Amino acid sequence: xxxxxxxxxxxxxxxxxxxxxxxxxxxxxxxxxxxxxxxxxxxxxxxxxxxxxxxxxxxxxxxxxxxxxxxxxxxxxxxxxxxxxxxxxxxxxxxxxxxxxxxxxxxxxxxxxxxxxxxxxxxxxxxxxxxxxxxxxxxxxxxxxxxxxxxxxxxxxxxxxxxxxxxxxxxxxxxxxxxxxxxxxxxxxxxxxxxxx
Amino acid sequence: xxxxxxxxxxxxxxxxxxxxxxxxxxxxxxxxxxxxxxxxxxxxxxxxxxxxxxxxxxxxxxxxxxxxxxxxxxxxxxxxxxxxxxxxxxxxxxxxxxxxxxxxxxxxxxxxxxxxxxxxxxxxxxx
Numbered sequence: 267x268x269x270x271x272x273x274x275x276x277x278x279x280x281x282x283x284x285x286x287x288x289x290x291x292x293x294x295x296x297x298x299x300x301x302x303x304x305x306x307x308x309x310x311x312x313x314x315x316x317x318x319x320x321x322x323x324x325x326x327x328x329x330x331x332x333x334x335x336x337x338x339x340x341x342x343x344x345x346x347x348x349x350x351x352x353x354x355x356x357x358x359x360x361x362x363x364x365x366x367x368x369x370x371x372x373x374x375x376x377x378x379x380x381x382x383x384x385x386x387x388x389x390x391x392x393x394x395x396x397x398x399x400x401x402x403x404x405x406x407x408x409x410x411x412x413x414x415x416x417x418x419x420x421x422x423x424x425x426x427x428x429x430x431x432x433x434x435x436x437x438x439x440x441x442x443x444x445x446x447x448x449x450x451x452x453x454x455x456x457x458x459x460x461x462x463x
Numbered sequence: 464x465x466x467x468x469x470x471x472x473x474x475x476x477x478x479x480x481x482x483x484x485x486x487x488x489x490x491x492x493x494x495x496x497x498x499x500x501x502x503x504x505x506x507x508x509x510x511x512x513x514x515x516x517x518x519x520x521x522x523x524x525x526x527x528x529x530x531x532x533x534x535x536x537x538x539x540x541x542x543x544x545x546x547x548x549x550x551x552x553x554x555x556x557x558x559x560x561x562x563x564x565x566x567x568x569x570x571x572x573x574x575x576x577x578x579x580x581x582x583x584x585x586x587x588x589x590x
């Protein structure tokens with residue numbers, strides 16, 4: 267298990283990487299989204315990414331999206347995408363037309379595992395990492411047990427956030443996204459039934 | 464904006480919160496010294512980038528650089544240096560750079576003050 271810290275500000279990157287080492291975790295770092303993506307392609311031990319939102323080139327949201335499509339394999343099968351913590355010094359309630367605030371809202375809509383505000387609360391970070399690593403499997407994910415509580419909770423949180431925001435477009439997009447996923451599950455169940463019959 | 468008085472009515476420091484900074488380093492003075500020294504080593508480059516962006520009227524670069532530096536400075540102070548960086552970031556985002564050089568000059572003074580306080584803090588706790 268390893269944690270990847272991504273920030274294009276050298277000091278912040280170093281600080282968070284050292285902090286995580288002091289928590290007792292293995293850590294590596296990257297100073298751009300592109301570098302982070304390359305590390306994810308080559309290092310299967312990375313299962314958590316802590317990334318800044320605003321970065322030159324590839325920002326934290328784009329990195330998250332790219333990471334979802336990465337195919338990482340071990341001898342035991344395909345790995346799940348890493349979990350993501352997004353760090354930002356922005357605040358959602360402020361200046362909602364700001365494009366960076368829009369990116370932060372998108373991050374929430376995409377379901378990034380955790381959003382934390384700078385300067386990071388160390389106790390919260392330590393607890394978040396502990397929870398994430400407890401839920402994460404040691405090696406790869408193949409089939410076996412699946413944690414449904416956490417994703418279900420996230421869906422509920424996302425729905426609440428959308429309702430609170432009053433953003434009807436986000437509501438429609440989210441419904442579309444959910445319908446797509448329901449369709450995938452129905453296809454999966456149909457295929458299973460066919461195989462069993 | 465220049466303030467040569469490092470003490471305040473509410474405590475020993477005008478800009479920093481010594482206890483919070485120690486907490487940030489988890490009470491480890493070696494780690495604290497490492498962080499502060501690294502921070503100080505990055506200040507000239509960050510200031511230079513911000514100054515150049517203002518000089519060249521590169522609003523987007525100013526917004527990005529000031530935002531990044533603000534995140535770093537926030538680890539040490541939420542006072543005037545942080546606020547000035549927020550102002551510069553906002554100036555960059557709104558492409559209103561006419562007052563940016565004034566804010567930058569104030570920031571230079573405030574950063575000197577911040578470094579001075581951090582040096583004093585290190586001298587006190589990292590002996």
